[in-house]
Amino acid sequence: MEYHLLPFDFTRIAGQEVLVNEFGDMFVAPMGTVDKIVNRTLEKDDVYKSLVANFFISEQQVPATLDIAAARLREKKSFLDDFTALHIFVVTLQCNQNCVYCQASSRKEDSVHCTMSEETMARSVELMFRSPAPVLTMEFQGGEPSLHPELIRLGIEKAEELNKSEGRVMRYVLCTNCVHLTDEMLDICKQYGVMISTSLDGPEFLHNSNRGKTDSYQKVIAGIAKAREVLGVDMVSPLQTTSVRALQYPIEIVDEYVDLGFKGIFLRALNPYGLATYNQDWDKYVDDFVVFYKKAFEHILDINKRGTFFMEEFAVIVLRKMLTPFCTGFVDLQSPAGIINSVLVYNYDGYVYASDESRMLAENGDFTFRIGNVNDKYEDIVYGPKVQRIAQLWANETLAGCSDCALRNYCGADPVRNYSTQGDPYGHRPTSMLCKKNKAIIEYLITLLIERKEEVLPIFKRWLL
């Protein structure tokens, strides 16, 4: 049969061939379809018509829908249009908790020389405004940033002042454990519409065990309630981190979030720094995490089927890439990578890093992804030789193991994670635990869409509204 191939890749999932075109549209076909497409032995049946309609093959050399396809591809990469939108300010490393999996190299509450100076905060805000993004998110992290409300106020007021002439849309996020949410801190949040991103690991026994405290859970719950009362329920969102112990409690963790009235949970794996404290190998943790994720996800589906709206937020990001024409702002699943393109980190000591994980490397004495100082010129930081070298490794369209992967549209590139886990920013996909985890979850979601479409698709569509 006479037709022309269009660019696509393929894999096998749940006994089917899954074809994915250049802008992420997925087509599930019987086994052997790719051979038939390539060898021109397709019958002119419904599969053939669907392949033509969905930009996998074309009856013309240059398909009539090429302009539409180009617009779709551009939309999928539109997160690049505005450059860095998320700006993380590491206010201090001081912390009032003692989390077993601490990923941020936090220090005791009375530690010195680990808090941002006023000059560094002011200069960091000026640098943030050099980014052309029309929407700027200023995220305060630590340690525990709420220990320094005066610095947060200074940063926001400086941003508000500069924004009088800049006219950007400003968003503020405070990443806090909610243990020390004072009236002063909440006044700032109320005044400037600061959203609270907090951390809740699940039920009381698990949360307290992870925090190395006996009363952390009660304080966090009280802090969340106080913040909700002052700021509004939807202004507080928690993040879950799956410690090694948490792997045994997928149902209990989800139920805790539902009982507290949250509309979703981000089932988040430990990063290498968190895992390092357990002295456990990645391979086993990732295998166990995927089992944990699937059990929790099945429970979430059951909750939705019983009439309660409740999302798994990592799945929502992947499903948005898979089932809609739009891109997402989630920095960990982008290609080109989210580092620098979507996020910059201003550290308490005045140095600028490519991502949150980059500054964690630096706390362990590795400055590979330190890209400048707040006193450097903006252009020298984000277009400098170090970033140019990183840029050669940040697109999965060009990386061995990713470029031929059918799932690359739903995944992302992460040279920092490659470096921190494999000692090489290019990475080795066959042994990459990040690749293994992402692939397992994406394949699981596709399996659900193949085998239980009528059951799960209405739920997924509600999540994507």
Add this chain to the structure above:
Amino acid sequence: MNITVDRKIYSDICISKTVYALSKDICCQRHINDDIETIEVESQSDTLTDDMTVKLFWQTLNDYKNREIIATETKEIRILLYAKAFADCDTFDENID
């Protein structure tokens, strides 16, 4: 265990990508003699028998062969697609040789 591959049918890129993709579970040593390549394969996984290893190798190799055909045949339309998507220009010559 040896697998013999005709390099007139499977390109060096296809074979290299196959060896790379399987490198977590299968150790490969490549011996090239003109158009014939002999690959010594040894499973590094407890769950991969010899038969499974051979089947996996050929399936992966054939997948890369298909991918190579798709990439070769679509090279120009892919360039046009990316140019239309990202170049600041509205007029392109759509005549593909």
